[in-house]
Amino acid sequence: MNKNSGGASRLTTPPKPLDMGQTFSELAEMARTTVRLHPRRGTPGRKESSMGGPLLWPRDEQWPRCTQFDQHGSYSDIDLPTDPLPLVPVLQIFARDVPELPFPQDTDLCQVLWCPLDHDYVGAAPAVTVLWRDSSSITDPLLEHPPADPPHSEDEYIPHPCVLSPERVAEFPDPRDLPWDLQQRIQQWENEARHDWSYFYHLSAAPGTKVGGWVSWIQDPIWLTCEAGHELEHMLTIASWESDGQSWKTWTPVEDRGRIGWHPGNVNGHSVQIPLVPDQRPADIMIGDAGSMYVFTCTRCDHRPTLTLMQCS
Ligand SMILES: [Zn+2]
Ligand SMILES: [Zn+2]
Numbered sequence: 001m002n003k004n005s006g007g008a009s010r011l012t013t014p015p016k017p018l019d020m021g022q023t024f025s026e027l028a029e030m031a032r033t034t035v036r037l038h039p040r041r042g043t044p045g046r047k048e049s050s051m052g053g054p055l056l057w058p059r060d061e062q063w064p065r066c067t068q069f070d071q072h073g074s075y076s077d078i079d080l081p082t083d084p085l086p087l088v089p090v091l092q093i094f095a096r097d098v099p100e101l102p103f104p105q106d107t108d109l110c111q112v113l114w115c116p117l118d119h120d121y122v123g124a125a126p127a128v129t130v131l132w133r134d135s136s137s138i139t140d141p142l143l144e145h146p147p148a149d150p151p152h153s154e155d156e157y158i159p160h161p162c163v164l165s166p167e168r169v170a171e172f173p174d175p176r177d178l179p180w181d182l183q184q185r186i187q188q189w190e191n192e193a194r195h196d197w198s199y200f201y202h203l204s205a206a207p208g209t210k211v212g213g214w215v216s217w218i219q220d221p222i223w224l225t226c227e228a229g230h231e232l233e234h235m236l237t238i239a240s241w242e243s244d245g246q247s248w249k250t251w252t253p254v255e256d257r258g259r260i261g262w263h264p265g266n267v268n269g270h271s272v273q274i275p276l277v278p279d280q281r282p283a284d285i286m287i288g289d290a291g292s293m294y295v296f297t298c299t300r301c302d303h304r305p306t307l308t309l310m311q312c313s
Contacts, residue, residue, distance in 0.1 A: 093164070098166050
């Protein structure tokens with residue numbers, strides 16, 4: 001099941017408690033493979049795939065800076081910048097680790113950066129830049145890129161460096177991406193079930209930061225088209241949380257389960273044990289209110305246009 005062409009993953013999603021593809025044959029036909037990136041705090045090098053890590057960058061190429069001052073807004077008390085603001089590294093992925101990314105011809109390196117401020121035109125979220133490179137052409141790399149500018153940036157938009165452990169898992173669509181009739185039958189199945197598993201939270205699309213596969217929507221699905229009218233594909237998701245208060249039950253890797261702690265809490269007057277799942281926010285980012293940044297692309301257009309969409313609760 002978990003074929004990891006980019007080397008064995010350190011982290012493994014456990015098998016699901018129920019096989020939804022057997023319960024609903026239409027779902028089996030809609031199964032897709034996603035690559036969970038499993039970011040974990042670490043010290044990646046510039047020649048490694050990473051989240052928030054150093055990028056392999058040509059020394060003679062200027063570091064990108066944002067000058068869209070009129071687009072900047074902030075819900076916190078930071079001083080908005082009046083000088084060009086350095087973009088910060090969000091993801092760097094080599095084809096050897098995740099060949100599933102739609103690398104344009106003669107490229108093997110995907111770099112995702114963003115401006116660490118809310119931009120009005122993307123619905124108060126960081127403005128994303130995606131770059132494709134041929135890593136072998138970078139013979140004289142920049143040894144240290146410009147540091148982030150915390151006084152003028154949202155702290156929670158500056159990811160802490162993480163290493164990645166790509167893992168391939170099968171997943172089913174978010175329920176809202178299913179035909180209405182099937183949604184209804186799954187709802188009915190949940191109502192009649194003698195267990196606590198929810199299709200949406202536990203058995204459908206993988207939460208967290210990932211490449212390809214289905215989108216784990218936070219709000220209603222929005223499928224975008226490119227300028228040529230092609231429907232865009234989900235390229236990757238950058239998530240605030242690797243899992244939430246429900247999805248951790250089926251999506252926490254086997255290797256992390258022994259590290260789950262519990263603390264006493266209170267829900268509606270009942271005392272309960274609340275789980276403390278390790279590494280739920282490995283890069284310490286928070287996009288809106290526990291939001292996700294979805295990056296879409298068109299593989300039918302050679303220049304790989306990308307569009308981003310942010311959703312939060
Ligand atoms: Zn900006
Ligand atoms: Zn297109």
